[in-house]
Structure formats: C-alpha cells, structure tokens
Amino acid sequence: MSAIDLNARASRDYAQKLAQTQALLQQAALDYAPLAAGGEPRVSLACSLGAEDMVLAHLINALQLDIGIFVLETGQLHAETLALLDRLQATSRAPVQVFTPVTESAIEFVAREGTDAMYRSIALRKACCAIRKMEPLSRALAGKDAWITGLRREQSGARAEVPLIDRSDAAAVKFNPLANWTWGDVWFYIAENQVDYNPLHDRFYPSIGCAPCTRAISLGEDFRAGRWWWEDEAAKECGLHVKASPLTNTES
Numbered sequence: 112m113s114a115i116d117l118n119a120r121a122s123r124d125y126a127q128k129l130a131q132t133q134a135l136l137q138q139a140a141l142d143y144a145p146l147a148a149g150g151e152p153r154v155s156l157a158c159s160l161g162a163e164d165m166v167l168a169h170l171i172n173a174l175q176l177d178i179g180i181f182v183l184e185t186g187q188l189h190a191e192t193l194a195l196l197d198r199l200q201a202t203s204r205a206p207v208q209v210f211t212p213v214t215e216s217a218i219e220f221v222a223r224e225g226t227d228a229m230y231r232s233i234a235l236r237k238a239c240c241a242i243r244k245m246e247p248l249s250r251a252l253a254g255k256d257a258w259i260t261g262l263r264r265e266q267s268g269a270r271a272e273v274p275l276i277d278r279s280d281a282a283a284v285k286f287n288p289l290a291n292w293t294w295g296d297v298w299f300y301i302a303e304n305q306v307d308y309n310p311l312h313d314r315f316y317p318s319i320g321c322a323p324c325t326r327a328i329s330l331g332e333d334f335r336a337g338r339w340w341w342e343d344e345a346a347k348e349c350g351l352h353v354k355a356s357p358l359t360n361t362e363s
C-alpha cells in the first residue's frame with residue numbers, strides 16, 4: 112500500500128487551510144521580495160525533501176513566487192533522497208541551492224570519532240549535526256531575512272505550539288505555513304497535485320533524515336519514532352528548530 116493510499120485524507124477544513132497556506136507564502140514573497148529586479152530572494156524554503164517540504168516546494172512553484180529553496184545535503188542522505196533532490200533541481204522553477212558540510216570538518220570528525228559516533232552519546236550526535244546541518248544552515252540563511260519550514264504541530268509534542276509566523280528570532284522570521292495541517296492533509300495535497308515524493312515514504316518512513324539516524328516505523332508508532340530512535344523523546348531534535356535558550360535559535 113502506498114503512502115498516498117494509507118494517508119491521503121483531507122480534514123473538513125482542508126480548503127481553508129490550503130488558502131491560508133497560499134496566502135502566507137504570498138505574504139512571505141511580498142514582504143521579502145528581492146531588493147532589486149533579478150536579485151536574490153530574501154526568503155527561502157528549508158527543504159528536507161520530506162513530504163511536507165515537497166508540498167511547499169510545489170506550492171512555491173505553482174504560485175510562481177520569488178522564494179528560493181535550499182537543501183542541506185549532509186553527506187549521509189539515502190540514495191532515494193538524493194535522487195529526489197536531482198529531480199527537484201531538474202524541475203523546479205524556483206532556484207534550488209544545495210549546502211554541504213565543510214569537507215575537512217566532516218572528515219576530521221569521522222576520523223576522530225568513527226562512523227557510529229551518533230549512537231554513542233547525545234553530545235556526539237549533536238556534534239555530528241552541528242557539522243553536517245547547523246553550520247551549513249548558517250550559510251544557507253546568511254543574507255536571508257526570512258525562511259520557510261514544513262513544521263507541523265501534529266509532528267511531536269515539541270512542535271505542538273508551532274506558530275504560523277515565528278518572529279522570536281531577531282535574525283530571521285520563520286514562516287511555518289503547514290503548522291495546522293494534518294498528515295492526511297499533506298498526503299491529500301500530494302495525491303491531488305501529483306507531487307513527486309520520496310519512495311521511502313511508501314516503506315513506512317514518515318520522517319526522513321540522514322540514513323544512519325532514520326528507520327522505518329511500525330503501524331501505531333509515533334510519527335517521529337524512526338528518528339534518533341535510541342534517544343529519549345526530549346532529545347529528539349537535530350537543532351534546526353530548537354530554541355536552546357531565549358537567545359539562541361538553533362535546529363529541525
């Protein structure tokens with residue numbers, strides 16, 4: 112059974128949610144339009160290539176918005192995810208930028224800590240995420256005034272209060288246009304609009320990250336149970352969307 116067959120169920124208020132999402136994306140594009148004709152977009156979608164972000168990339172392209180798309184290619188992604196990235200780059204109207212870790216930092220970390228460091232302690236896992244995700248994210252956001260994510264409140268307890276627009280970080284406004292979408296809404300949009308998606312979703316990977324840190328889940332398991340499954344629930348964010356302190360806004 113495909114992820115579409117399994118999940119595509121629109122909420123009763125799906126049409127309103129979709130209209131709100133489209134309006135938010137249009138607002139982001141307007142508020143953060145390039146400063147000069149042909150200039151760089153000042154707002155970008157942080158695209159993990161997961162189902163939610165493929166919906167947002169599709170909407171940005173369908174609405175022909177001046178919004179960029181960036182992907183953090185950690186060097187640890189599944190072959191299926193890399194193939195989807197190739198297809199997105201080939202078909203997207205919006206420019207797709209790929210950010211990779213600093214090669215020396217990644218090589219030095221693996222040489223020092225081994226390829227299984229992330230399983231040994233939360234500190235080592237976070238150190239790996241810092242090199243492969245956080246540092247590239249800081250480059251991706253340089254010069255941006257706003258960014259867009261596919262965070263949804265339903266994804267986890269830690270995300271239960273995600274606002275549609277988050278202005279708590281002075282460095283960049285964060286738009287979360289799918290904050291109130293259900294998993295069923297996401298797949299309903301994918302089915303209705305024939306959005307390309309990662310085939311790992313058909314193999315019970317609802318949330319897809321790096322290969323060493325993602326596994327399939329069983330029916331009934333929590334949505335993010337397949338991410339960093341060896342850690343306590345409280346530790347399960349890579350940093351992209353975590354507010355480590357009132358002054359620092361680190362991960363997703």
Ligand code: SF4
Pocket residue numbers: 185187229236237239240241243244320321322323324349
């Ligand atoms: S998710 Fe895993 S492999 Fe990817 S950067 Fe974090 S610790 Fe490293």
